[in-house]
Amino acid sequence: MENKAKLPLVVFDFDGTIANSLPLGIQIANELAPIFGYKPLTDMNELKESSAVAYVKKQVAWYKLPFWMYLVQRKVLDRSHEIHIFDGLLDWLSINTIHYRFAIISGGSKPYILNVLNHNKIDHLFETLICRKPYGKMNSILKL
Numbered sequence: 458m459e460n461k462a463k464l465p466l467v468v469f470d471f472d473g474t475i476a477n478s479l480p481l482g483i484q485i486a487n488e489l490a491p492i493f494g495y496k497p498l499t500d501m502n503e504l505k506e507s508s509a510v511a512y513v514k515k516q517v518a519w520y521k522l523p524f525w526m527y528l529v530q531r532k533v534l535d536r537s538h539e540i541h542i543f544d545g546l547l548d549w550l551s552i553n554t555i556h557y558r559f560a561i562i563s564g565g566s567k568p569y570i571l572n573v574l575n576h577n578k579i580d581h582l583f584e585t586l587i588c589r590k591p592y593g594k595m596n597s598i599l600k601l
Contacts, residue, residue, distance in 0.1 A: 464558050466585075471563035476573050478533070478540050485532045486513055493517050493525055530566065537572035542579060550582050560585035 472478045487497040495516035503512055510526075517525055550559065559582055563570055567588040574580035 462558075464556065466560055467553075467557045468560045468562055471561050471565055471570055471573075475542055475546060475561065476540050476570075477543050478573075481533065481536060481539050482529070485529055485536070488532075489525060489528060493521055530569075534566065534569045534572065537569050538576045540573045540576075542573075542577045547577070547579060550579060554582060558585075559583045560587070562587045564589060 469475050472482075483498055490497040493513075495513060498512055513525065514522060561570060561583055563586075565588060567586065570586060570588060571580065574583065
């Protein structure tokens, strides 16, 4: 068998690539709408041009955003078991684990990502997990 370290490395982003986190993110943002005084997101077409966070930033006072972000991150971590991976990904990863190594680079927190990976029983497929690095994803990729 070929040495695993010599296999090509495939690097994934997490949210929106591996994890289908958008439905939970929108649900949480809408739960916070009455507290922060913005209109709940009902038209998904509004997200074609930007993200749910960008949508909220347009409607919430700048000084409230840090607390809003804190609440969203806490709620997403608490409810990370509700996030599923995209259909077909487990099969693709399982088939290709003999040809590739897998890594994740994400702006999300490590506990959140590990919770989702563990809940979906795919944590064993990833050899590297890089989260919330101040120098950005591209620098992280270049260091792999």
